Amino acid sequence: MCDKPILHYFNGRGRMECIRWAFAAVGVEFEEKYLDTKEDYEQMLKKGDLLFQQVPMVEIDGMKLVSTKAILSYIAGKYNIYGKDLKERVFIDMYIDGTSDLMALILTMPFQTEEEKPKQRDLIKQRALNRYFPVYEKALEKKKYLVGNNLSLADVNLMEALVTVEEVHFDILQNFPNLQAFKASMSAMPAIKKFLEPGSKRKPIADEKYVNTVKGVLFS
Structure with a gap:
């Protein structure tokens, strides 16, 4: 068994990028195996590697994990960035869900037509300014981290969102x-x-x- 986690996804951000951020934040090196063709995807299906027939998939600790949220939860728990108790964890989860909703608006943009993209950019701006960023701005008043006194997955996800929305x-x-x-x-x-x-x-x-590869693998 390989000591390093192995990430199975396309050679692009998508729903795997937040997982890359999480591993990077805790200083864990990982390997990647890219889905370049439909045959790559079908081979994984035949081997039974993809619960629910979906990627991302991460091989770690002898398991093959799918579902971005489940993978992130495992990483956060394993590397102690998931709060000190259940009360901290539920707030971490709430903050993560917020950034995930905002990031979902960005993830769809590359697959939209040139006519659709300006409207999506406006929606991202409106949601960020009026729904999400004010929440995080208030949470970080006189605090270094969103929850408790230590780095959590919520902080890592927020950092990714800030950098990405600024793009x-x-x-x-x-x-x-x-x-x-x-x-x-x-x-x-240092790690970030x-x-x-x-x-x-x-x-x-x-x-x-990237867009053509994803379409060719999943939708052709």
Whole structure:
């Protein structure tokens, strides 16, 4: 059994990117096996590797885990970024669900037509400014982390969301000083800093090749 987790997904962000962020934040190296063709996907199905016939899938500790949320929960619990008790964990989960909802709006953009994308950008901005960012701004008032006194998966997910939304609207944090300070603090953490640098396993913004690969594997 390989000591490093093995991530099975496309060579792009999608629903695996938050998992890459989580591993990076706790300093765990991982390997990746990409789905490049429909045959790759069908082979995994034949082997029974994909519960519910879906990716992402992560091999870790002798298990083959699917479902992004379940995988993240396992990583968070294993590497102690899931709070000190149930009360902290439920707030971590709530904050994660918020960032996940916001990120879902961004994940769909590469698959939209050029006519649809401007409307989606506006929706992302509206939701970020009016629904999500005010919540995190308030939660980080006079605090370094969202929940408790230690780094949690909620912080990692929020950091990913901030960086990603800024790729769509570069000045979106201008009226959120707590989020700006949080982003600066997280960016200075050695593990996060390394992941943000060129040459890391962080994936670039989805391009046409990625979109065509996903469509060819899953929908052809």
